Amino acid sequence: MLSKSKVKYIQTLGQKKFREAEGLFIAEGPKLVAELLQVVPGHISAVFALEEWLNEHHSLLTHVEAHPVTEIELEKISQLTTPNQVLALVKQFDNETLLPAKNKITLALDDIRDPGNLGTIIRIADWFGIPQIVCSRHCADVYNSKVVQSTMGSIARVHIVYTDLEEWLIQNRDVTVYAAMLEGKPVHTIGAIKEGILVIGNEAQGIKEDIAGLVNEKITIPRKGSAESLNAAVATGILLSQLVDYSTN
């Protein structure tokens, strides 16, 4: 049985300040939790699951603190509208160490505020083999429940760093900075690239002026119809699908 204080403790992890203080985040659902148990077993701090789920997955749980819970208990600790069998407390990843930008494509997010967009972008990066996403400090929190759930496990495979984006771009002046803008070169005329930083701007405001001043190559997705803009995650997917070089690993 879950103690009241344990329930309360897990509930507080819905808030960023408590997540930061504890260095933990919540991941839910059989697919996501099983994937994290396989990809980053050392990061799983505890698992709370229905008896049935625990029995089915005991081979994954040999070194993990696992608590059986009832459906009612799971409802109390879940962040989801419909709790789904299992909830894990996961140790946060290193979100401070920057990887070098040379010889790879890096995504740079300039204030992506919508958790769903951030999660989807992380999943896209994982699909296209982008090793690192550099987020400005006003981006959504990667450990927000909506972000975690919408990454579908990619959160464990893409290195995500929060930093002063302008400063980081200045430190990387030897790497070409591309940015998605309404006026720019059509992306299919750029061709595949082996190295570069691709900046994606805020959902409403686009790319901030001080960041725009550091862009070497403005690129755009040609429009044939009338929509004013594309969703930020959709634009990221389209640009990466054209820029990623499939001839290398």
Place this chain on the structure above:
Amino acid sequence: MLSKSKVKYIQTLGQKKFREAEGLFIAEGPKLVAELLQVVPGHISAVFALEEWLNEHHSLLTHVEAHPVTEIELEKISQLTTPNQVLALVKQFDNETLLPAKNKITLALDDIRDPGNLGTIIRIADWFGIPQIVCSRHCADVYNSKVVQSTMGSIARVHIVYTDLEEWLIQNRDVTVYAAMLEGKPVHTIGAIKEGILVIGNEAQGIKEDIAGLVNEKITIPRKGSAESLNAAVATGILLSQLVDYSTN
């Protein structure tokens, strides 16, 4: 002042069966409502807005039933967490008449259930000049508030039809059917097309078997990393960006 019965009436439009019975849907926010007033003025049945908004937009409202409301009244009738100045009751579009599939690209959605995905796909179609989206009967309702809001006005520019998708594909055997599948030809090897039906499958199940049997060309977005799949709307955007022929109008 809004009567209690008017408030109640507008609230019922949050439900599909009442929307269908009345032939109306709700659109909210200054940007979306102003766009609908410009693109489809004849479809605006009534506008409920803060005094200030009405004053600023009176030139758009000459032939429209416009009601001033207080912030508290707007809160009562709004479907949004944060009501935003104006709410319009809009007459539903024709969602039954099918346009021919010859000489154009048509999107076909096989049970896209998530309202956010459907809205985003409509916006993508509008960006790429896709005139028609054919939805299977289990797709999300296009007049669901989340869909309407996430189309950002594109709902008025893309023709959306609900029908038996399998039957419609059989009726259109003279048009090539492409489908996004994990195993298929890399999309960039297909090149731009002038005509075709692009089928997008359900978020979790993909394309149903009976639909898959009608596909002429399976296409895929090559993966370089490890994510298991891409979000359905993101995949739609990537595929259209590669298939749309920019040389024609």
